[in-house]
Amino acid sequence: MSGRWFLVVLLLCAALGAEAPELLEPVQTRYTKQEVLVPMRDGVKLFTSIYLPKDAGHPHPILLNRTPYSVGPYGPDAFRSGVGPSAAFAKEDYIVVYQDVRGRFRSEGQFVDARPFNPAKGPRDTDEGTDTYDTIEWLLKNLPNHNGRVGQWGISYPGHYAAQGMLCGHPALKAVSPQAPMIDLWEGDDSYHRGAFQLTANFGFFLFFHSQREPSADLHPAFLQPGTADGYRWYLEAGPVAGLPAKVQQQPEPIWEDYLRHTTYDAYWQARNLRPHLRGVRPAVLTVGGWFDGEDLFGALACAATLDQQSPGTDSHLVMGPWTHGQWASGDGSRIGPVAFGSKTAAWFEEEVELRFFNQHLKGEAGQALPKATMFETGRNQWRTFDAWPPRAAKPKTFYLEARGRIGSTAPSDQAPVFDAFTSDPARPVPYTQDISFHYSAPYMVEDQRFAARRPDVLVFETAPLEADLTLAGPLRPVLQVSTTGTDSDWIVKVIDVFPDDAPDPEDAPRGWHAAGSQMLVRGDVMRGKFRHSYSKPEPFVPGKPTEVAFTLPDVFHTFRKGHRLMVQVQSSWFPLVDLNPQTFCEIPTAQPTVFQKAEQRLYHSKALPSRLEVLVLD
Template sequence: MIKYIFFVLYLISFTCFGQATLKDPDYIKANYNKFEYQIPMRDGKKLFTAVYVPKDQSLKYPVMLQRTCYSVSPYGPDQYKTALGPSSQFLHDGYIFVYQDVRGRWMSEGIYEEMTPELEKHDTNKAVDEGTDTYDTIDWLLKNVAGNNGKVGVWGISYPGFYTTTALLSRHPALVAASPQAPIADLYRDDAFHNGAFMLVANFGFYPGFTNRQDGQPTQRRGKEFEPGTEDGYDFFLKMGPVKNTNVKYYKDTIRLWNEMLDHPDYDQHWKERNVLTHLHDIKTAVLVTGGWYDAEDLYGAIHTYQTLQKENPATPVYFAMGPWVHGGWARGNGDHLGDIGFGGATAPVYRENIEFKFFSHYLKGTKLDLPKISAFETGRNQWRNYQTWPPKEAEEKQLYLLPGHRLSFNQPNGSANTYDEYVSDPANPVPFLAGKSMDMDREYMTADQRFLSGRKDVLSYQTDVLDQDITLAGNIRADLKVATTGTDADWVVKVLDVYPDTAANDQWTGKGVQMAGYQQMVRSEAMRGKFRNSFEKPEPFVPGKVTPVNFELQDVLHTFKKGHRIMVQLQSTWFPLIDRNPQTFTDIMKAGEHDFKKATHRVYTSKSHSSYLKVRVM
């Protein structure tokens, strides 16, 4: 994941993710003047801001603002970005583009807080958060940058997506449009942990390079990438041992943000303060929330930011766009495939040209807008769908049951026998999350063929009969499991797969040595750390041998399982090194030692009295 993350961060810093043509760098220099400012905030700290203003001053232009923790480089009034705005269309249409290093990062003053806690009340004139920093920035720009038309739009992907969400909390009257894209919404649930399970490989590779400074001294210095000396992440993390060894062997307690995760494995006040969703009320700004069905980092953030904004601000225009993309995939490239799976053509340009550009153009320049509230790409059938609500009102809630004999059906199990399937989970031999060797969180894992696990006895598979008609799932998926374990803790990983028929043919995206006949495509997957089954704040041990409910969300999908395919559900208790290993003994896993890791036998019940099922929404 290390190289991929730094590639993404580099692209984010240049804002357009490969969208610029060869002519754009020259166009920028010929048509824009660049200015650099240290904009004062209400508490006296100054934030470094780069402003690109059209040379043609015969018109007045709206402001497009991006606030980022990934650097507004290149620095220097004569050093120009090679791309401006969300896409090349914005550049040629004429906007004032503004980029700002957020408080405590790069060339801005202050101390950096990861997902700065937002204040509901600002009791003093010097009480600050990202909302006040955005307000002060907008106010300064409108008063000091010539040629603006008094309207401001904000956009950003990932962390800049979070800063776009917090821009809404500025509630500045000039902020008329904002697009949080793959926004981090709740750091505990988005990037750090998934239902309490620690996202190991992604976070381990991220923080060394992200940590370019930990003080109040502005700098252009970049963080140093960690060099593991191997591409075999599975072997590397097994040899590393428990998570606490990240500091014992490598980081030596030098990375503050890394230690904050290790010090807070439960959903305590530290994380609650970093949940921006609780503040999204009284919003008047029009919003376009954007995400990707295959976003391994912030799928939760996009879906829940939209849902919260829509619920808490019913009179505000809130739009939602979801496509078949990885993290930020709509802003770069074509979005025509992921791994072996094609999407029937280029999907990303559809978003950039027909959704994003038109949204901002309408609210900032007054052009006509004919945009549905929901623009969602239906995978499987590979077509765009428009809805007025999400999930669609037409979707009917049903239960997809795990049955004896490894069958899967919408019909409830019958009979009186207390049936179950069981497996031995060994932390010393965890189930890999992808085939092959990699130190990265390879984004392709989210659609990858799962047949590489067919020989493992610690993976349970349940599948339907061959479908005699198309079945479309639209909306959230919830796992309701009845389980038991011989240990006192366990992880539960649930995966929903689309099993292709034996007649499926290869196409241009099929990888070398891969056969689409019988392909087991991952559609949705998620983990649950069992001790958090009743509360993320107060973990509880399992009682060995006791049948116990474990319920959790897998997040939303819009996918059609075609006639002739099958639906498969897989269950397992390790997913390595995507998530860290659970010792399967009730303990603080971040401080666990080698002696805490134990084999355990897990049962998944398939009987009428103890039903395990997925709650889905079927069109």
């Protein structure tokens, strides 16, 4: 299922008290509950659920979570199964506030997806920043027994609202934690990745996310049953992307239609890019992300990097753990599928980082300040801290994709235009996972890639067995010299850790999985070729003409151990994670079957046309 989809189920189950009754009792024992309509500056009222500690012996800080996913259960006697960011906060006695954002569930007003931040607003103009400001102002004036300090947190869409909230300028907002926040929906977050539509994640999400104003009788969203377990085949036979809702007898969601109407980086998407506004941020910030988050890995890294560049005075911290989307709040973080990380990483984060951050800034607790960057190093499976990210000691290195599937450290010397070629056929695209289910598979981000390496339409390059550990720390930049016989083409690059043929199976390895020779995906992403020169002005390929396609993959912090190999796979489809490119320059969401064509793809690796991977290496 999609990452946002998964997170919504998690949040709704928690909100409805879906856990065992004995887990509800501590919340009811320690808190009273109020439900109020908080007025905004334009007269719209937002439904707000407030959990007040019964301990009145001392004032308490306020923690705010704003969400489009419902603050239920509704009713003054209906309690959530837990309050606050995690179980680590259970006995901290924060005043915890949940709010349905404008136009969602029991809040008034009109909902706007990723409502743009308005830096030039007048006294009665509103955006998510003003709604956050007005909410904080009301809470400070109307709640008893608070200490005047407010914090805000959220994961995924609520993380986006936290990122918007830190721009509100209220002096009482002292600490904010945007976690897996949507920062730029077109370039790398939920909707598009550099022009390539994220098909399964978005279609699954909009099957249940509608512009409802009132909660349904049952807030648990029902999973779509498309009549087949074979999602690959279903999407392949479904026809144009714009027509998918009709295939499941559902009226199109207006936001889905907006996404498909705006296929370039136009004013619609530019207005929803938060990066230009991350300046002069006053509260302390703890940005949290997962190395294997297929939804908003880009957003977490972009949020932290932009704050460092544009708001250097902000007390900003970054945490990246070995997690899928929101996994730090939904399990112990010890593994993803067959890949184990050697410890309960989520519990450590909750106790040693998240709770410490809010207690220091909202309760004034003493203790050493958090490091600038707290990063989990996969491969070695350890937490490390840095005073900057990427680490100051990381040095640039280039790996060249060579003939006969090799990766080398020196530029090619061949004068002739040496190349590898494959045929990309939209009728038989490369799957993104071995899982054939209909819904998005979050563990694909660490999946064994041998199923793809065996296909003739996937180019495979690898090093010799490494003679020493190799640690990559920071962004990865593939620079591909390519040509196509089509007029458009997708280029997917995957960076993979190949285990030795004698690698032993871990004691807790899933049944049927073997470590020997496995190809663990470390990072992969896509570039829609027509945007290679400009995100706003797509440009067709000249058939057969070599051209450069360069883009930046999100950061990694991974050590390829001695004896392992570094592998790079290059392909032109990743289905149905990414919508099919017809390999004809056109508007893809409405493209008819007649425009889909096979294309011969070439990847060059000569002296004049050196395809390569540029990385940062940490000794």
